[in-house]
Each structure stands twice: as structure tokens, then as C-alpha cells.
Amino acid sequence: MEFLTNWLAFMPVFAAPLVLAALGLIINERAGILNLGAEGIMLCGALIGIISYIELGESSALGFIFGSLAGVILGFVFGFLVVVLRTNQVVTGITFVILGSGLTGLMGIPWVNKAVSGITPIYIPHLTDIPIIGRFLFGQDILVYVTIIFVVFVWLFLYRTRTGLELRAVGENPQAADANGINVEAYRLLAATIGGAFIGLSGAYLALAMAKIFVLDMTQGRGWIAIALVIFARWMPWRAIIGGALFGGIEALIPRLKATGVPIPQYYLEMAPYLATLAVLIYAALRLRSGQDAPKALGIPYVREDRK
Amino acid sequence: MIKKLSTFAIGIAIALGITMSGKIDQASASAFKLDGEPKVAMIYFSEVNDGGWTQALYEARERMEAELGMEITWVEKVPEVASQFINAAERLIRRGHNVIIGGAFGHSDAIKTMSEKHPNVAFLNPAGTTNGPNLNGFYGRTYESQYLCGIAAGGLTKTNKIGFVAANPFGLVNWTVNAYLLGARQVNPDVTLNVVYTGSWNDPVKERSAAQALVEQGIDVIGQHVDTPTPQVVAQENGIFGTGHHRDMREFADQATQCSSIWVWDRYLAPTIKSIAAGTWNPSERPYGDFVHISSGGTDISCCGDKIPADVAAKIESERQALLNGKHVFEGPIYDQEGNIRVKAGETPGDGDLWGMDYLIQGVIGQLN
Numbered sequence: 001m002e003f004l005t006n007w008l009a010f011m012p013v014f015a016a017p018l019v020l021a022a023l024g025l026i027i028n029e030r031a032g033i034l035n036l037g038a039e040g041i042m043l044c045g046a047l048i049g050i051i052s053y054i055e056l057g058e059s060s061a062l063g064f065i066f067g068s069l070a071g072v073i074l075g076f077v078f079g080f081l082v083v084v085l086r087t088n089q090v091v092t093g094i095t096f097v098i099l100g101s102g103l104t105g106l107m108g109i110p111w112v113n114k115a116v117s118g119i120t121p122i123y124i125p126h127l128t129d130i131p132i133i134g135r136f137l138f139g140q141d142i143l144v145y146v147t148i149i150f151v152v153f154v155w156l157f158l159y160r161t162r163t164g165l166e167l168r169a170v171g172e173n174p175q176a177a178d179a180n181g182i183n184v185e186a187y188r189l190l191a192a193t194i195g196g197a198f199i200g201l202s203g204a205y206l207a208l209a210m211a212k213i214f215v216l217d218m219t220q221g222r223g224w225i226a227i228a229l230v231i232f233a234r235w236m237p238w239r240a241i242i243g244g245a246l247f248g249g250i251e252a253l254i255p256r257l258k259a260t261g262v263p264i265p266q267y268y269l270e271m272a273p274y275l276a277t278l279a280v281l282i283y284a285a286l287r288l289r290s291g292q293d294a295p296k297a298l299g300i301p302y303v304r305e306d307r308k
Numbered sequence: 309m310i311k312k313l314s315t316f317a318i319g320i321a322i323a324l325g326i327t328m329s330g331k332i333d334q335a336s337a338s339a340f341k342l343d344g345e346p347k348v349a350m351i352y353f354s355e356v357n358d359g360g361w362t363q364a365l366y367e368a369r370e371r372m373e374a375e376l377g378m379e380i381t382w383v384e385k386v387p388e389v390a391s392q393f394i395n396a397a398e399r400l401i402r403r404g405h406n407v408i409i410g411g412a413f414g415h416s417d418a419i420k421t422m423s424e425k426h427p428n429v430a431f432l433n434p435a436g437t438t439n440g441p442n443l444n445g446f447y448g449r450t451y452e453s454q455y456l457c458g459i460a461a462g463g464l465t466k467t468n469k470i471g472f473v474a475a476n477p478f479g480l481v482n483w484t485v486n487a488y489l490l491g492a493r494q495v496n497p498d499v500t501l502n503v504v505y506t507g508s509w510n511d512p513v514k515e516r517s518a519a520q521a522l523v524e525q526g527i528d529v530i531g532q533h534v535d536t537p538t539p540q541v542v543a544q545e546n547g548i549f550g551t552g553h554h555r556d557m558r559e560f561a562d563q564a565t566q567c568s569s570i571w572v573w574d575r576y577l578a579p580t581i582k583s584i585a586a587g588t589w590n591p592s593e594r595p596y597g598d599f600v601h602i603s604s605g606g607t608d609i610s611c612c613g614d615k616i617p618a619d620v621a622a623k624i625e626s627e628r629q630a631l632l633n634g635k636h637v638f639e640g641p642i643y644d645q646e647g648n649i650r651v652k653a654g655e656t657p658g659d660g661d662l663w664g665m666d667y668l669i670q671g672v673i674g675q676l677n
Contacts, residue, residue: 006524010517105355105385113359115541115560211512215536216355220511252517258504259471259521261673270507 001132007249007256009135012144013210015241015248017042017202019147021226022233022240023154024071024198029235030158031191032171034299036093037078038199039223040100044070045203047104050111050214053118060119060208064143067204068197074100075196079189086301097223105216112215118208119143141209148241150198155237167191171295174302184302202226225273232277234284234293247273339590340442343428346407346585348372349381349400351393353411356384360535360554361571362411365434367555368573375578381405388414390421397422401429407584409577410436419443430584434573436597445597446576448606450480450553451487451662453569454531455637456609456624457551458491460567461529462499463620464549465492471522472503472531473515473539477676479663481505484533484553484569486669487637493671494627495620502527503674510535516542523548530564540565549615556610566613567624575605599659603632638662643670 021038028035035041049067056062078096081087119141122128127138158164169177170187178184206222207214225247232246233239250272257264284293356366362384369380381403386396393415397408401422410419410433420438423431427442436445461470472488474481489501502525504518515534519542522530530550532539537560543550544564550557552568576598583589600606609628612621631637640651644667651657657665668676 002524006521010520014517109355109357112355112357113537113560115537206513211516211538213512213536213538213541215358215510215512217510218512220508220513222513255504255506255514255518255521256524258674259502259518259525261502261675263675266675266677 010252011249014251015244016144016147017205019244020202021199022229024195025230028195030171031188032297034089037096040097041074041199042203042219042223043100043104045200046207047108049204050207063208064204068201071196071200076193079192083188118212151237228277347405348407349405350409351386352384364571371574390418393418444591451483452602453607454484455487455491457567458488459624462492462496464529467528468498469527470529471527473518474505475509475534479665482665512536512538567611570610572608
């Protein structure tokens with residue numbers, strides 16, 4: 001009972017950064033941009049988040065804002081490279097992973113291992129005290145709730161606005177979008193920038209809420225997990241929450257099971273999210289005739305004069 | 309024709325090389341001879357303010373400079389990649405350094421390559437697993453210092469449940485977990501230990517969730533063998549106690565941290581450098597490296613915080629003295645979690661058994677994999 005309460009209470013904390021990064025990547029990929037650099041952008045968001053928190057009067061809000069601003073800058077640079085200069089998206093993405101690790105390794109040393117109080121969970125009398133689901137629903141930090149609002153917002157944007165429709169058109173068939181008078185390059189640049197903001201915010205959350213400390217290369221592959229999560233969610237924002245709950249739920253479960261000493265096959269448990277992602281891929285390949293429901297122009301640079 | 313000739317020449321050269329190196333091996337049965345005065349350089353694998361392993365080596369460097377009256381060059385952030393390490397070491401040797409100290413387990417293979425290429429240079433590597441006529445890996449017997457921290461934990465706990473955040477499940481981590489509980493039992497026979505292996509040396513997110521999960525189990529002292537101070541910070545947030553690893557972690561959690569297992573590499577390295585200079589250093593005598601007792605430096609404790617009762621502090625001091633006099637932490641009988649006897653009564657495990665320690669002792673709650 002107490003075990004369940006604690007597990008549920010910590011699940012959203014583990015899910016939130018994955019969902020945030022996945023949201024950013026969904027916006028990217030819906031416009032046809034494959035950004036494999038999430039890991040590096042998250043690291044920069046984490047470092048800038050910690051620096052602004054410490055230097056600007058221990059304000060988590062400022063930490064999150066500047067963390068996502070770091071993401072905005074990197075997202076824009078990434079967009080400029082792959083959209084305007086049409087560099088290879090896969091290579092550029094991997095370069096950004098190394099760039100993020102190198103930049104934070106160079107600039108981050110003075111801020112390493114400085115423990116911060118970061119963001120704390122809210123407490124609502126009575127509601128938070130409800131057994132089992134109280135802390136799960138009413139005892140999270142603000143950003144967890146903001147994440148859910150973001151998911152709704154991104155879904156509304158992509159599926160209920162004209163701009164969102166045009167953005168998706170750019171990712172599906174840029175030629176047709178162009179013929180309809182949509183500025184493909186502008187949309188893609190915008191998507192890369194907004195996507196970067198979410199990824200940077202996710203990094204700041206990692207540092208200010210999950211670890212409450214910055215160490216070099218602290219993302220430890222979570223940017224890649226977010227990329228897997230996008231595939232798991234099949235490019236739908238609300239499915240990212242399910243994926244985040246699964247990935248984050250397992251990450252919150254493993255240490256709790258270990259601490260109780262229950263003999264569990266921990267390595268199989270750690271495999272579970274990836275097996276689930278594979279299962280989703282296979283399911284999509286078998287069920288959907290087209291094989292994938294990825295945006296059709298994902299990863300392909302658009303050149304107006306190109307012949308198809 | 310020229311091609312064939314050159315192949316032949318290379319063949320002869322290799323054969324000569326083999327016979328020559330054979331001769332060097334024979335000659336090296338005696339102590340290592342250094343040309344000229346020692347000029348020492350240290351190569352660290354991470355940043356020098358990492359708060360742990362590398363910072364401890366860096367601080368040892370500062371104390372050694374004072375003690376030996378020499379300048380010791382250093383390079384930081386040379387990753388555990390052979391090409392990077394070799395580049396850094398070559399550059400230092402070219403500048404005249406003849407004592408090269410590596411920075412981590414992951415430098416082992418590269419430093420072995422370098423030691424074969426430069427037989428006139430002395431090489432040392434902390435946590436290294438390679439050795440040779442001019443190369444010694446060295447590591448501290450952390451089970452001794454963690455045993456002493458365990459006594460502190462046993463004296464501090466009110467719930468008789470202590471926790472431990474460990475990195476990866478292999479010998480040198482398992483022995484700290486086991487020794488920690490053995491220490492705690494010295495002052496508190498009823499104590500049990502919950503352990504969580506994070507599977508990572510340096511992941512503050514996993515360390516925080518592990519420490520948090522241990523707190524939920526009702527433990528009130530957290531020990532650790534991971535690289536970041538996160539478990540101590542979590543202990544402080546929850547108003548409980550902790551014991552640190554690598555360095556005195558009061559720096560990060562002044563209320564919670566009551567004792568720390570620390571590295572005092574200068575106490576080992578300074579005499580070693582002196583013996584290299586004197587021509588008495590002979591790594592060939594230690595084909596498996598230097599496995600340093602608390603009596604010869606390596607590890608020690610930083611103790612005691614003001615929350616440790618006086619009788620417990622006295623026990624820590626007397627046990628430390630016993631270790632200095634040669635007491636073995638893992639003196640039998642020692643039973644594993646399943647109740648099988650692992651060390652018979654009156655016996656002590658050999659170094660090979662320690663490195664291969666693949667079990668947790670009775671009273672540890674948790675699993676290795």
C-alpha cells in the first residue's frame with residue numbers, strides 16, 4: 001500500500017522530462033526534421049538551468065526559462081543547419097550530441113556537484129493526503145502539471161489549428177505544401193526552434209527537479225530514450241504520456257523493488273520499455289499497410305527545384 | 309623483389325624486437341632504475357573538481373608537492389580511451405616526465421602499452437589492472453575504511469535499518485557493502501542493510517531515486533559507493549544521517565554526513581615516488597599490483613561528526629587501530645545471503661577471493677543482479 005503510494009508519487013517525476021523532450025521531438029518530426037541531438041540539447045538545458053538557478057537567486061522558474069532558452073538557441077542553430085544549409089540531419093544530430101557534451105564539459109566545470117533545492121512538490125491539504133492517489137495526482141511539482149497542459153496544447157496546435165495542419169503538411173509532403181503557398185523552410189525552422197525549447201526545458205527539469213545537482217554528461221542516454229518514446233507514441237502527443245508513464249514508471253519502480261529486496265529480474269525490467277517500443281514498431285508495421293505512420297518526409301531535406 | 313626484401317627485413321626486426329624484449333624481462337627481476345631525478349605527471353580522467361575520485365587524486369597531488377618539494381604536472385579530463393591517454397602521456401614524456409601516474413581503471417590497457425614503449429619511465433595507475441617491470445596498478449582496501457564507516461552507521465541508526473547506494477555489482481563494490489554491514493554489527497548486532505545497485509557510477513538521477521527508495525524502507529543512515537554526493541544530500545533532506553565515499557562529504561551535506569571513507573593517495577604515492585628516486589621500487593615483485601592497506605595509505609576515514617555517540621567514536625578509533633595492526637575485516641565465519649559459509653571460522657579470504665567477491669553477506673537485503 002505504502003509501496004504503491006510512493007511508486008505512483010514518483011512516477012510523474014520520471015515521466016515528465018521524457019514527455020517534454022518527446023513533445024519537442026514530435027513537433028520537430030511532424031515538420032519533417034529528425035533531431036537526433038536531443039541528448040546534447042538536454043545537457044545544455046540542464047547546465048544553463050542550474051547556472052541560472054544558482055546565479056539568479058535560486059529561482060526554479062528562471063532556471064526553467066533559461067534552460068528552455070538554451071534549447072531555443074540550439075534548436076534554431078540545428079534548424080538553420082539542416083533547413084537552410086541542408087546538412088545531413090542524422091550527422092548533424094549526432095554532432096549536436098557531441099557538441100552538447102563538449103560544451104557543457106568545457107563551461108560546466110565550475111557548476112559541477114553543487115546541490116540545489118530546486119523545485120519542490122506542491123501540497124494541497126486533504127487532497128494530497130488521499131491514500132494511494134493523493135500524492136500521485138495532487139502532490140507533484142508545478143512542471144508536471146505544466147507538462148500535461150503542454151501536451152494538450154501541442155495536440156490542439158497540431159490537430160485543431162490551421163498552422164498545425166500546415167506544419168504537418170510540410171512534414172508529410174513538402175512539395176504539395178509548397179505548391180499551396182506554405183513556406184516550407186520557415187515552418188521547419190520554427191518547428192526546430194520550438195522543439196528545441198521543449199528539449200532544453202526537459203534538460204533543466206532533469207537538473208532542477210530529478211537530480212537537483214549537475215554533473216557532466218548527466219543525461220545518461222535519456223535523450224535517446226525520448227527519441228524511442230516518439231516512435232512508441234507514433235508521433236501523437238497524447239500517446240507520449242502513456243509512453244512516459246511506462247518508461248518513467250519502470251524507472252521509478254526498479255530502485256523501490258531493489259530496496260525492498262524482492263528478488264526481481266531487474267535487467268529484464270530495464271529492458272521492458274525498449275521491448276515495448278519494438279513491439280509498437282512491429283505492430284505498426286503489420287497493422288498499417290504503409291508500414292509506418294512516421295511523417296513521410298521525415299529526415300529528407302526539401303529543395304524546391306529537386307525532381308522527385 | 310624490393311617488397312619481399314622489406315618483408316624479410318621487417319621479419320628480422322620483429323624477431324630482434326622479441327629477443328630484445330625478452331632480455332629486458334630478464335633484466336627487470338631487479339628494481340626499476342630511473343634516469344635522473346623524478347619528474348612526475350598525473351593524468352586525470354575527469355575534471356579535478358568532480359567532488360570525488362579525481363578531486364581526491366588532485367588534492368593528494370597538492371600535498372605531495374609540499375612533501376616532496378617538487379612540482380607535479382597534471383592534465384585533467386583525459387577520457388578512458390586509449391588514443392587519448394597515449395597522446396597525453398607521450399606529450400608529457402616528450403617534455404621530460406619520467407614518472408607518469410594514470411587516472412582510472414579505464415586507463416589500464418593504454419598505460420600498459422606506454423610502459424612497454426617507454427621502459428625507462430615509471431608508470432602508476434590507480435584502480436589499474438595492468439602491471440609490468442615499470443608499471444604498477446594500485447587500489448586501496450576500501451573495505452577497511454567502509455567497515456569503519458559502517459561502525460558509525462550502526463551507532464547512529466535508531467530503526468536498526470541502514471541503507472547503501474552502490475554502483476555496479478562486482479568485487480570492489482560488493483566488499484564495501486559487506487564490510488559496511490560487518491562494521492555496523494560491531495556496535496549493533498540487530499542491524500540489517502538494504503542495498504540498491506544503481507548500475508552506474510555517476511548518475512545523480514538514479515542515485516537520488518535509489519536513496520529515496522531506501523528512505524521509504526525506513527532506513528535512517530545511508531552509506532554509499534557511487535561518485536556523486538547525491539545520497540548524502542537526500543539524507544540531509546530527510547533529516548537522517550549518511551556516510552560518504554571518496555572524500556569528506558560534509559562539504560555537500562554538513563548535517564547528515566557523519567563519517568566518510570576517503571582517499572589519501574599521497575600517503576601511498578609520496579613514499580612510492582621516493583623509492584622510485586632511490587632505485588628501490590620494484591613492480592616485478594607485485595605482478596598483481598599494489599593493493600594498499602589502510603596502514604600504508606590509500607584509504608582512511610574522515611570522522612567523526614558530532615551526532616556519533618562517544619562510545620561509538622571510541623570503537624571506531626580502536627577498530628582503526630586494530631586494522632593498522634593487521635586485523636582482517638573478513639575474518640570468518642562469513643555466511644552469504646543463502647546461509648552458505650563463504651569464509652570458514654578463523655580463516656581470512658585471499659586477495660583473489662576479495663576481487664572475486666560475488667556474494668552479499670547474511671543480513672544484506674537486496675540482490676546483485
